[in-house]
Amino acid sequence: GGGAYGAAKAGGAFDLVRFVQQPQVLARIVSAVFALIVFACLVGDGYTSRAEDPRLFCIFNHNEDACRYGIGIGVLAFLACIFFFMVDVYFPQISNTTDRKYLVLADLGFSGLWTFLWFIGFCFLTNQWSWTRAEDVYIGADSARAAITFSFFSIFSW
Numbered sequence: 001g002g003g004a005y006g007a008a009k010a011g012g013a014f015d016l017v018r019f020v021q022q023p024q025v026l027a028r029i030v031s032a033v034f035a036l037i038v039f040a041c042l043v044g045d046g047y048t049s050r051a052e053d054p055r056l057f058c059i060f061n062h063n064e065d066a067c068r069y070g071i072g073i074g075v076l077a078f079l080a081c082i083f084f085f086m087v088d089v090y091f092p093q094i095s096n097t098t099d100r101k102y103l104v105l106a107d108l109g110f111s112g113l114w115t116f117l118w119f120i121g122f123c124f125l126t127n128q129w130s131w132t133r134a135e136d137v138y139i140g141a142d143s144a145r146a147a148i149t150f151s152f153f154s155i156f157s158w
Contacts, residue, residue: 014089014092019088019089022088024088025085025088027157027158028081028084028085028088029081029085030157031077031081031154031157031158032077032078032081032082032085034150034153034154034157035073035074035075035077035078035081035154036074036078037146037147037150038070038073038074038121038146038147038150038151038154039070039071039074039075039078040074041143041144041146041147041150042067042070042071042074042143042147043071044143045059045139045140045142045143045144046058046059046060046067046070046071046140046143046144046147047059047067047140048136048137048138048139048140050136059132059136059137059140059141059144060125060128060129060132060144061128061129061131061132062136063128066124066125066128069120069121069124069125070121070125070147070151073114073117073118073121077114077118077154077158080110080114084107084110087103087107091103111158114154114158115155115158118151118154118155118158119155121151121154122148122151122152122154122155125144125147125148125151126148129144129145129148132144
């Protein structure tokens with residue numbers, strides 16, 4: 001029914017199947033998976049070294065900021081997805097319409113901000129990847145491309 005800020009009466013029983021079928025929950029799960037892929041690719045294969053120099057460097061044109069940015073927004077997006085997922089679980093139990101309004105606005109604002117940050121991340125990683133020399137990347141090229149691809153997908157999932 002038409003409740004306050006997208007929820008029916010407060011205090012109803014929790015239905016897992018109905019909960020998971022909600023569009024915002026599905027989008028949140030997809031966003032969490034995309035964020036996990038981005039930061040896992042960058043943490044796992046985003047840094048490499050040369051045989052003559054054992055120091056690690058970021059495979060995105062030796063720009064440490066590119067790897068840090070991708071890892072940072074990926075980790076924070078994943079944690080935010082978990083937080084807002086928990087809010088979605090407890091949302092029907094909240095009877096105060098003012099609290100509901102603030103939670104919905106916080107979700108909307110954070111999603112807008114993170115959409116913008118994913119767009120910046122996609123552009124930044126793509127730019128740095130285009131300047132990366134092929135001889136600097138022995139392994140990790142597929143992970144770099146995956147991070148770029150899922151940064152792009154994250155723009156739409158958020």
